[in-house]
Each structure stands twice: as C-alpha cells, then as structure tokens.
Amino acid sequence: MSARFPFHVPVSHASEHAHAFGEWHGRSPEGLVVASRRNFLKAGMAGLAGLTLPGLLQARDLAGSAPKRKSCILLWMTGGPSQIDTWDPKPDRPFQNRGPFAPIATKLPGVQVCEHLPKMAGMLDKFTLIRSVDCRHSNHEPNKVFQTGNKLAEARVNPEAERYPAIASVVAKHHGPNDPAMPAYVAFMTSRSHIAFSGYLGSKYDPFIAQTAAKLPVYTNVGVDTGRVSGGQLFDMPKGLDRLRMTERSTLKERLEAIRRGVDPALESGDGMDQYSRKALDMLTGRAAREAFDISLEPEENRQRYGKHLWHQQCLLARRLVEAGVAFVTLDLSYHTASGTWDNHGDNIPPYGGISKGLKPLLPLFDHMITTLVTDLEERGLADDCLVIAMGEFGRTPVMGTQGSTDGRNHWTNAMSMALAGGGLRHGQVIGATEATGGYIKDRPVTPADLAATIYQHFGVPLDTTYIDGGQRPVYVVESGGEPIRELF
Secondary structure, X not given: OOOOOOOOOOOOHHHOXXXXXXXXXXXXXXXXXXXXXXXXXXXXXXXXXXXXXXXXHHHHHHOOOOOOOOEEEEEEOOOOOXXXXXXXXXXXXXXXXXXXXXXXXXXXXXXXXXXXXXXXXXXXXXXXXXXXXOOOOOOOOOOOHHHHOOOOOOOOOOOOHHHOOOHHHHHHHHOOOOOOOOOOEEEEOOOHHHXXXXXXXXXXXXXXXXXXXXXXXXXXXXXXEEEEEEOOHHHOOOXXXXXXXXXXXXXXXXXXXHHHOOOOHHHOOOOOOOHHHHHHHXXXXXXXXXXXXXXXXXXXXXXXXXOOOHHHHHHHHHHHHHHHOOOEEEEEOOOOOOOOOXXXXXXXOOOOOOHHHHHOOHHHHHHHHHHHHXXXXXXXXXXXXXXXXXXXXXXXXXXXXXXXXXXXXXXXXXXXXXXXXXXXXXXXXXXXXXXXXXXXXXXXXXXHHHHHHHHHHHHOOOOXXXXXOOOOOEEEOOOOOOOOOHHHO
C-alpha cells in the first residue's frame, strides 16, 4: 500500500492497452489506416512473435481483461471565461463588478447562473459547479497547467514546461483506448499553443489531431462561417490504390490469411472469419476509425439536434469518438489561433471583444452544446463512463474596465469556475465558493493537481504513477497534495 495514496492500486504493465501492432506504426500516426502493402504486412506480421491479433482479442475476452470503457470529453474554453458572467454571478454587487448579465434560478434550489445559460440552469442537477478553482499558477499560450495538472507547466516561467505530459497523454499510456481500433487521445485543435502534448512520455502519446480525419465547416478567426468544409484527408486512399480492392472483405481475408498461414492454423476456418478475425480485419483497414470520424453517418435527426455550428459538430464527433473507443477527447473552443476566443478584454479590443459583445454570443452556443452532449450521453447509456469537463485557463477580474475598455475583464489567476457532468460521479451540487466580489476563494480550493487526481481515479490510473523526466528522475503524475475531489465520489 502506498503511503502517499492509501487506496493505491499497483501499476500493472498489462493495463497498457496498446493495439497489438502498436509498435509497428503504419502510415498514419495511430497506426490504424493501412494505405500500402508494406503497412498491411507490418500490421499482419505484428502477432508473429506470439499471439496473432485475432488471437490476442480472443485471449483478452476469455481472460476478462478488456479495459473499462471510461472516457473523458474536455470542453476547453480557450482564453479563460469569466466566472462572474457564467457560473458564479454576484447580482448584489455594483455594476462594474457584477457585469451586464442577470442571474437566473436553476434546478438546484438557491443556486443561480448567468441568464444566457438557461439550458444548463434547467438541468443543473446533472452538473457539478466548482466555484473555487485555484488558478494562481496558470497562464495561456501555451495552455498547459490545467491540461497537465502540474503548476510547473507554465511556459512563461519554466523552460521545461512544454515537456510535462498532458493528463490525456498519461491516460493514453496507462489506460489506452477503449477499442484498439481507435486512438486513445484525440484533439480538435485550433492552435498548437492551446493543447497539451505528451512531453516526456514521447510522441506516441501525442494527441491525434482530428481535423485530419473529419470534414468540418471552416470559420474565420472571429467566428464567421465561410460556407466551406475542410479536413478528412486522412482516410483518402493514396494515388494508385483501389479502395474497393483494399476494403473488400473477402479479398483482404485472403491476404491476411496468406500472411499468417502456417503460423496460426487454428484461425484458418474454411467457413469464413470468426468474430475475432472480423474485428482484426476492421482494425487493419481502419474502418472503425473512418466511420467514427464520418459525421455524415450520424442520423440526421441527431445532427440537427446538435446543430451546424463548428463547435456543435465537433461536440457530436467527440461523442461518436468516445462511443467508438477513444478514451480522451479535447475540444479547443476557439476561432482564433492566438490567446483564445474566451479572452474577453473589452469590446473595443479586437478580436475577442468584451463581456457584452464578446462573451455574450458564445454563451448560447456553449449552453446548447454542453446540454445536448450530456443528454445524448445519457440517452445512449454512456453517461456513467464518460466524464465531461468544461473549463479554461483562469478566471477574469472582478471589476470590469481593463486596457482602456469599459466592459472587459483582464486575466485573473486567483479564482475561476468549472463545470463537470457524467462519469458516474455525484452531481447536482456546487463545490466551494468565492467571497463577495467573486475574485478570491472563500472556501474549498481545488487545484490543478486535484483535477488531475480526479481524472486519473476516473480512469483507474494509479495516483502514484510516475514518468521519467529529462534528468532521468521519476515524476509523479499527481503533484504532491493533489487528491481526487472527494465530493464527487
């Protein structure tokens, strides 16, 4: 038993659920899309040292060792949303403090939120609001501290900050995907500075960038829909290859069996493929991944329910991805590649505006997105396994009027709010509080390390797991003092 964490579960190398040919790396970053005969051979031969891929799948099922299908969707509100103008209103304060938005009642008695979040208000019993998040060490560009759970990952003061691994990368290494046909960590990324990467863990645990695999609407950096669609090139076949020839099941069956003939004769049935061979074939051709990223396969009614906005379509794809077996999906909710669309310094300061013209248009989009997602996860029986987190890098100043504006709020690292739902956790509550102005934590501070510990506990990653830094020293994935947020469990 660990002295550091009394509920420690021993680290098991068997819990790293990489796909059976993970170390052979095909043409694509996640090793799933077979776009040449050479890569097909690499994937097919990966089992020769022991079990073949179908045999591995069968053995895993027989042993009951399939990984739990825990997942997480992080709605990253890039730029730092105002706590006072979202989830921690201060209606009794002077205007320059309380801001232009009125509070509204919620499903939780005595709890109010901003008037522009009516859908969240109506189902707040499905959410937990944390109003006492300690963001003193956080910054943005790059947005690392909360995405790594490590206060040392602040690149403006620490030259090693970029090397601290994302929480999602740790999950990718120690939990892996819920289906070997899918990548473990996927990100919809507007800018490299908005997303945490794998750092010391190595590039194999970097996020799979979803724009290469999904066709999505193109928006300008101030949120105007151009009417164009881009992306999805990953699954295009290279020139000279016939998709039908590569994907037609019987032809691929013959090739796969020819590669392994004589090595695993038990799998050579004359009556066609067993379930494990079929699953292996789907993995080798990338069918599962290709279909998960293809939003056109979603029923039209549900596509309409989410909406046509870029963020809404990304959110729908995130649900499709976790349903297909991705463990961690991060959505970079920003139109702009710089500091982020939620960086609302003032209406007279382009491009993000202030509270009235900058933040106000974002809130109905976000309100619809998060409530639709949580409802959809519930309807599909995924809510107990999929944790939804909405947050940014820090809060905003309690008093409006910064940088010459009258209605903007500057960066504020003393307190911020965040929202959680799903994951089989205890919701319908507010954790912590700020004092009267909303600028400082009054009680129950929650740190980046606490958030990391909460996510790792959700995934079953031992809290005393370590990785090796550049000086060959072990580093805990949960900083000293970090503990799972007890109210959630």
